[in-house]
Each structure stands twice: as structure tokens, then as C-alpha cells.
Amino acid sequence: xxxxxxxxxxxxxxxxxxxxxxxEITARSLAIAVTSTxxxxxxxxxxxxxxxxxxxxxxRAAVNIIQTLYSLPTVTxxxxxxxxxxxxxxxxxLGLLFTPGGMVIGQTILIAPIMTGLTIAxxxxxxxxxxxxxxxxxxxxxxxxxxxxxxxxxxxxxxVLLGFGRALSEVGVAMMIGGNIRGYTRVLTTAIALxxxxxxxxxxxxxxxxxxxxxxxxxxxxxxxxxNWWA
Amino acid sequence: xxxxxxxxxxxxxxLALLCTAAAAAEDEASPGQKERLRISTTTSLYxxxxxxxxxxxxxxxxxxxxxxxxxxxGIAIERAERGDADLILVHDVVRERKFIEEGYGLSRTCFAYxxxxxxxxxxxxxxxxxxxxxxxxxxxxxxxxxxxxxxxFVSRGDxxxxxxxxxxxxxxxxxDYDEVSxxxxxxxxxxxxxxxxxxxxxxxxxxxxxxxxxxxxxxGDLDLVPHIESDDFLLNIYVAIPVSPAVxxxxxxxxxxxxxxxxxxxxxxxxxxxxxxxxxxxxxFNPARGNCDLIGCSGDECALPLTEDACSQASA
Numbered sequence: 186x187x188x189x190x191x192x193x194x195x196x197x198x199x200x201x202x203x204x205x206x207x208x209e210i211t212a213r214s215l216a217i218a219v220t221s222t223x224x225x226x227x228x229x230x231x232x233x234x235x236x237x238x239x240x241x242x243x244x245r246a247a248v249n250i251i252q253t254l255y256s257l258p259t260v261t262x263x264x265x266x267x268x269x270x271x272x273x274x275x276x277x278x279l280g281l282l283f284t285p286g287g288m289v290i291g292q293t294i295l296i297a298p299i300m301t302g303l304t305i306a307x308x309x310x311x312x313x314x315x316x317x318x319x320x321x322x323x324x325x326x327x328x329x330x331x332x333x334x335x336x337x338x339x340x341x342x343x344x345v346l347l348g349f350g351r352a353l354s355e356v357g358v359a360m361m362i363g364g365n366i367r368g369y370t371r372v373l374t375t376a377i378a379l380x381x382x383x384x385x386x387x388x389x390x391x392x393x394x395x396x397x398x399x400x401x402x403x404x405x406x407x408x409x410x411x412x413n414w415w416a
Numbered sequence: 417x418x419x420x421x422x423x424x425x426x427x428x429x430x431l432a433l434l435c436t437a438a439a440a441a442e443d444e445a446s447p448g449q450k451e452r453l454r455i456s457t458t459t460s461l462y463x464x465x466x467x468x469x470x471x472x473x474x475x476x477x478x479x480x481x482x483x484x485x486x487x488x489x490g491i492a493i494e495r496a497e498r499g500d501a502d503l504i505l506v507h508d509v510v511r512e513r514k515f516i517e518e519g520y521g522l523s524r525t526c527f528a529y530x531x532x533x534x535x536x537x538x539x540x541x542x543x544x545x546x547x548x549x550x551x552x553x554x555x556x557x558x559x560x561x562x563x564x565x566x567x568x569f570v571s572r573g574d575x576x577x578x579x580x581x582x583x584x585x586x587x588x589x590x591x592d593y594d595e596v597s598x599x600x601x602x603x604x605x606x607x608x609x610x611x612x613x614x615x616x617x618x619x620x621x622x623x624x625x626x627x628x629x630x631x632x633x634x635x636g637d638l639d640l641v642p643h644i645e646s647d648d649f650l651l652n653i654y655v656a657i658p659v660s661p662a663v664x665x666x667x668x669x670x671x672x673x674x675x676x677x678x679x680x681x682x683x684x685x686x687x688x689x690x691x692x693x694x695x696x697x698x699x700x701f702n703p704a705r706g707n708c709d710l711i712g713c714s715g716d717e718c719a720l721p722l723t724e725d726a727c728s729q730a731s732a
Binding site for chain 1 (some may be wrong): 417454463465468471484485486498500606609611612615634636657664666
């Protein structure tokens with residue numbers, strides 16, 4: 186009990202004192218997760234739209250596969266990307282293993298399915314009457330698509346924020362692809378794992394508090410976005 | 417009106433995020449342009465934070481980014497064999513020689529040593545105090561099979577140098593490792609580095625094989641005490657091996673050489689000899705300098721700087 190109490194006090198001291206290492210690790214975590222999320226957004230929103238607005242054979246199966254990949258284990262993605270990026274792997278000459286760039290690739294793959302799936306769900310949530318009335322008011326097909334996307338923007342933003350939350354809090358890819366290199370690929374989650382194993386509980390707790398706070402903010406945003414914020 | 421306000425503010429938010437990302441990407445990119453040395457190290461040098469300190473000094477000396485990843489000796493060697501490291505710091509003489517024989521490693525340089533010890537709960541439930549190491553291991557096994565609730569042995573179980581030594585100890589006790597490791601719940605495989613394994617052993621009130629340096633660094637958090645600590649067979653030697661450019665032409669062989677030479681320089685050896693005195697009240701590692709005979713490293717392996725042209729010779 187004592188350990189937790191003293192740890193908590195020290196952790197808060199570390200945060201309030203703006204400990205440079207804490208700031209550096211937090212900034213890196215955010216930067217890598219934001220980059221992954223931006224890239225994933227650019228890939229998955231059009232992809233989700235493409236799947237939603239087109240009817241093709243196997244559409245249902247495609248959506249099912251995407252939904253199954255929601256719970257893609259982070260260590261499996263880590264293993265896959267590790268094999269691709271390792272020097273003796275097919276993309277080895279890019280030299281991306283144990284770099285932030287490699288982590289971004291891994292996290293993008295990790296969060297792409299959930300963001301694609303939720304984009305499709307968001308677009309499906311817009312009633313057919315929106316499309317019908319847009320077209321009856323003289324909109325072209327492209328204009329109708331934009332109208333539907335406008336209607337679905339809140340749910341789509343929620344998808345992006347969920348992807349960001351998963352990228353930020355995952356540890357498998359960060360550890361296996363990043364390698365937890367001090368000052369280079371060490372992020373909140375891997376630092377917590379390391380410092381706990383090194384016995385520096387206060388530092389771990391400080392990082393843990395920050396991680397939980399960020400997750401909380403993201404969650405509040407998701408809730409607001411899904412609620413009446415955009416109404 | 418409200419819609420427009422929200423639209424503008426969300427646009428601002430997205431822009432802010434993009435700027436953060438761009439700024440951060442720039443941040444991350446600049447060290448990438450610097451020369452880079454990738455070290456694959458065994459956990460004891462890392463968990464004790466000795467490497468953190470050496471890294472900082474070396475980075476200033478050569479204006480280079482040192483990127484260290486840690487894992488057991490087995491993993492550390494595996495990474496280098498895949499071409500994902502320029503230099504390995506390990507401690508398992510059998511696999512070190514194999515690594516060099518197979519052409520992956522250039523040369524073996526001994527730079528530090530310590531001892532293995534068997535640590536366990538203070539009340540010593542298996543009663544091993546005063547035995548030699550392999551007798552003690554056998555006794556722990558017998559007691560563990562009899563009373564698995566009271567006596568446990570926590571193995572690294574991660575193919576590390578310490579794990580290799582543990583297997584040798586079972587072998588010296590006349591036991592087959594596979595039989596030992598599957599003989600009951602008294603035998604626990606942690607699958608983690610030395611530090612986490614010590615913390616786990618402490619939680620379980622078990623015994624484990626550990627190096628003196630990691631134990632000294634973690635002692636403050638532990639109720640475990642050393643039971644076996646004076647056995648010539650328990651000597652543990654740390655070795656640096658640059659990866660050969662003959663196998664992976666783009667390894668940073670020159671910088672790996674520089675790091676090895678820094679390890680065995682007067683300054684490097686002094687640092688190893690003193691490291692830990694401030695924090696733990698005792699030095700954690702012994703420098704190899706002057707102790708070559710004791711640690712059984714041959715003349716050209718022991719604390720000698722490497723010649724500059726070794727890299728170009730290897731790649732020729």
C-alpha cells in the first residue's frame with residue numbers, strides 16, 4: 186500500500202515538475218500515434234467509402250473480414266511487420282526496423298481495419314432518404330456522396346479518434362518494431378513496461394497517469410462527437 | 417452560425433495535430449541523418465543502466481546516435497544474425513565462438529566480468545547454504561518436487577546467457593535439462609530479462625540464478641539473499657563482438673570498432689570499475705583489464721583495442 190501511495194506522490198511531482206524525460210516520451214508517443222492515425226485516415230476513409238458506395242460480389246464477406254480484424258492482436262502485427270522490415274526480410278533494405286517510421290507502419294496496419302469498418306458503419310448509418318433527396322434536388326452522384334459524408338462526419342471522426350486511442354495505447358508493435366530505444370523509439374507504453382521491470386515504479390506511474398489522461402480526453406471527445414456536439 | 421464555428425474549430429484542431437506530427441517527424445528525422453550505431457545487448461548491461469551512461473559519453477565523443485535494444489544473449493545474437501545490429505554485447509562463450517565461426521562476428525573482446533550467484537528466500541527452505549552450485553541446484557529440484565508450494569526455482573527461460581549457464585549447472589549435476597524443466601510446477605520459466613525475473617522470484621519466494629551486477633542493482637527492492645556465491649564455475653564474462661561487414665555490407669563496422677575500443681580504453685574500463693558506487697554503494701561490474709588470466713580470455717581477446725583496418729580486411 187505504501188509503495189502505491191509514495192509512488193503516486195512522486196509520479197505527480199514528476200508530472201508537475203515537467204520532467205524532461207516524461208515530456209519527451211509523451212511527445213514522441215503522441216507524434217507517432219498522430220502520424221499513424223493521419224496516414225490511416227487518408228487510407229481508410231476513402232477505402233471505407235469505396236466499399237460502402239459500391240456494390241460488388243463478396244462485399245459482405247469483405248466487411249466481415251474487416252470486422253474480424255478489429256481485434257487483430259498487436260503482437261501479431263508486430264511479428265508480421267518485424268519479418269517484413271528486418272534486414273533479412275523483403276523490405277530490409279529500407280532500414281526501418283527499430284525506427285519511429287517502422288512503428289508508424291505497424292500502428293497504421295493495426296488500426297486500419299477498425300477505422301475502415303467504422304467508416305463503413307458511419308456511412309451506413311445515414312438513411313437512404315438523404316441520398317434520395319439530394320439527387321431529387323439535382324445533385325450529381327459525387328455531390329450526393331459528399332452530402333452523405335457530411336451527414337456521417339461525427340461518426341467518422343469517432344472512428345478516427347478510436348483508431349488514435351488504439352495506436353497510442355498499444356504496446357506490441359511499439360516494443361517489437363520500435364525496440365524501446367531510449368531517446369528514439371521509447372514511447373509511453375514501452376517505457377512503462379521497462380521501468381516497471383527495472384523497479385522504477387514512480388516513473389512508470391507518472392507515465393501511466395499521463396497515458397490514462399490522454400485516453401480519457403480521447404474518450405470524452407468520442408462521446409461528445411457522437412452526442413449532440415455536431416447537431 | 418453554430419455549425420460554422422464548430423467547423424472552423426475542428427479544422428483548427430486537425431491543423432494543430434498535423435503541425436505536431438510534422439514537427440515531431442522533423443524531430444525524429446534529424447537523429448536519423450546522424451551516423452547510427454545499433455547495439456544489441458544482453459539485459460544485465462541494460463537493466464543496470466551501465467550502458468545508458470556509456471552511451472551518453474560515447475555519443476558526445478563521436479557525434480553518433482547509439483541505439484540499444486536489449487534481450488537475452490540468444491535474442492541479441494539472433495538480431496545480429498538477421499542483420500539488425502552492428503555490435504553485440506553478450507555473455508555465453510559457446511554461442512560467441514559459434515557466432516564468429518559462422519562468419520557473423522569479427523572478433524571477441526572481453527571487457528567486463530562478474531559472477532553468477534544463486535539467490536533465494538532468507539530462510540532457505542531448500543537448505544542449500546554452503547553447497548556448491550550444482551549440488552544446490554539438485555537439492556532445490558528435490559525439495560521442489562517434494563514441496564512445490566514452498567520451494568520454487570525461477571528460470572530465465574529465454575535462451576539468455578544466464579539460461580545457458582543454468583543448463584550447464586543442471587548438466588554438471590548429472591540431470592537432463594528437458595526432464596528438469598518439465599518435472600513439475602516447482603520449475604517456473606519466466607521468459608524475461610534478469611531484472612524482471614528477480615522481481616518475479618521475489619514475489620514467488622523462489623530461487624534463481626542471477627549475475628551479481630543485476631542483483632546488486634535490484635537488491636533494494638528484494639527480500640532475496642545470495643546463498644551460493646563462491647564457485648569458480650560461476651564466473652561470467654561480458655564480451656563485445658562487431659558484426660562482420662562480409663555478411664552485411666551496410667553494418668556500421670567502424671563505429672562498432674570505436675565502441676569496442678571505448679569499452680577497453682582506460683576511461684571505459686575506469687567507468688566500468690566505478691559504475692554503481694554512487695547509487696548502490698559498490699561497483700557492479702569488474703573491468704577485464706589486468707584480469708585476463710583469471711577470466712580465461714586469451715591475449716588478443718582481452719581488453720585490447722582493435723586495429724582500424726579490421727573492418728576493411730573483413731569486407732575485402
